[in-house]
Amino acid sequence: MARMMAIMERLTIPILDRRRCIIALLGGTPCDTVGWQTVTDGASQLLLDRRMHHRHAQEPFPVIACGVSHGGGQTEPGELRNNIANTQLTDELLAHEYFCRLAGFANILFAMWAPLLFAFYQAQIALLNEWKPSIRWNFPGSVFAACTFNFGPRAITAAHLDFANLAWGWCAIMALGKFDPDVGGHLILWDLCLVIRFPPGSTILLPSAIIRHSNVPIRAHEHRCSFTQYTAGGLLCWVRNGFKTDEDFHLTVSVAEKAERKAESKGR
Template sequence: MVLQALFDLPTRLLNAFILQEATQDDNLDYEDVDSTPAMLRESPATPEEIDHHDGSKDIADHCKVKRNLAAKNRRKRKRAEAKRAYHNPREHPRHKLDSRAQYVDFDANDIPVVQTGYIALDRGLGSRRVYRLAELVGESSKFKFTLVKAQSASIPILDSQNHIIGVIANHPKDDSWTELQKQAADALESKRSSCHVPAKERTHRRGKFTTLRAGVSHGGGQRAPGNLKNHKVNAKILEELNSLEPFKRFAGFASSVMYTWFNDLYHYYASTLDKLHLAYPRLHRIFPQSIFSAVSYNLGPRTVCFPHKDFANLAFGMCAITALGDYDYTKGGHLILWDLKLVIEFPPGCTILIPSALLTHSNVPVSKNERRYSFAQYTAGGIFRWVENGCQSREQYLSTLSQTQIEEDAERNANRWKFGMSLLSDTLKYQCVDE
């Protein structure tokens, strides 16, 4: 593929640069991480470099050194295997064969993004209110949007150019899934009162609910990718949530959905994150089996979003949202996709993938005696920019290029949005049934 070749990052860029020490703004919500790529740091001694004192060292000590080295190498291999676990996701072709496509009169090519194509444009706060179901669907409604009812089969959302711009993935055919979602909802409910979140931060541009974030991100003035930093109380809560089986399962399922429906995009993520974690081993991968670099736990008690875009996520990338709680999904909790004029029933335990940077989205409110939470997975567009710039800032990257290379870089930037759209276009490998 010509476009893919255009965007492959030359290996020389990861082997021939020296980064300045990245500093962190104290006001940013990130941990300090050494921005010097791993291959430029001092490496541990190899067996040949260990001083054996010209044969005078005791044989037992020599054997102990060898055992320690062997154990160290085993641990290193296990870490490498864990980091690459997302390379072995489960594909579900049956989900494509059984699916029924939801077509929309919309062309994703027309969505405005920044010039380089990595992130979407920030169109401001939007409306800080929620919209009830009666306002959105039905003959007497104000907007007359299309209602998409929940069903067992997956529902890909296709635009007028046959790009997949979302997948209503529902959940696996697993008898334990209902219990898993209940366990996850109970965990979020039990942790909310313990969170250290000031009252003023419980209302934000996404809605009125408590949220905790974890993982790796890049943006907002940060000079290099870093681990999201939290108050020590919240860090402990996040550690506990990340260790729970339900969230591990949700992460694995969302990655399998991505692999099944967005295979080219999945491999673009995998290649990028491989390079990032090779250069910066201290960056945390929350779930080894997840293709996403960051998560948000939205602890409610009634997680209902205002209309918004997550513009800092990869513009043509996906955000996986898993709904949790105890509510009547036919009356509330729906996912509203404003640009597509869709209102989607969103039962607890189900997962939907959308390009959250591109599409304005929100939720229908649930009743006051109900509980709704969500678990979101995503990756910042700045991470892809950083890696494709040779794991350095834009300014540093450009300073290493010749005039010819600068022109080639400008061509890549001009074509990145087209490249991104091409990653959403392998839909018809399996024929969807038209509704």
């Protein structure tokens, strides 16, 4: 039987494993609930208003991913490509005060509750900046390299893993919209047997590559959007390989370095 856990206003709740290590974080909301309501309602309305500008607006769940990534055939890290219309749309959303506030809140939660992991992300981004100063990041100072806007109007997902994300890293999921969180919109963490009440404006940080997650549908007259931030594991592999692909690394690395890498992999 799944256990219920409620996210309460202004309350941040860590999810612990058997060793009392934090594996995920229910971020709650900032203390300024009135101001936060304005931000989250405004962000939701922006997504709904801009939905028809999306190239595939007639699809049930139009989404746009933007930011920096590596994988899926890319020869080196770079910005995710979108068509002109969608690029203009994401540029507008990324520059808007509401989404800057949302991104900043998730970044602060990450820094406060997982400082070592946060510092690791910061160091990797700094190295990527040194390697290619022209890279354009979504939000200055954020450790999340990319994000996805889900325009709704009734955004839902089936149980899934985000395999491309850093396996032991965190992604930030934010629920937006107007729906009754007692009836629908719950977040399900299948591997932890948790069903979480997840109201509009709520945030969770979790390792989405290794914890299966989904959300409960909302009612027909309600609407739900989402804003998700994450970092691809391929970016960090690129840095670890000395700014090379895995293939190039194994072609150029010494026998001793190969043995060291193999030993590291076994120890994980």
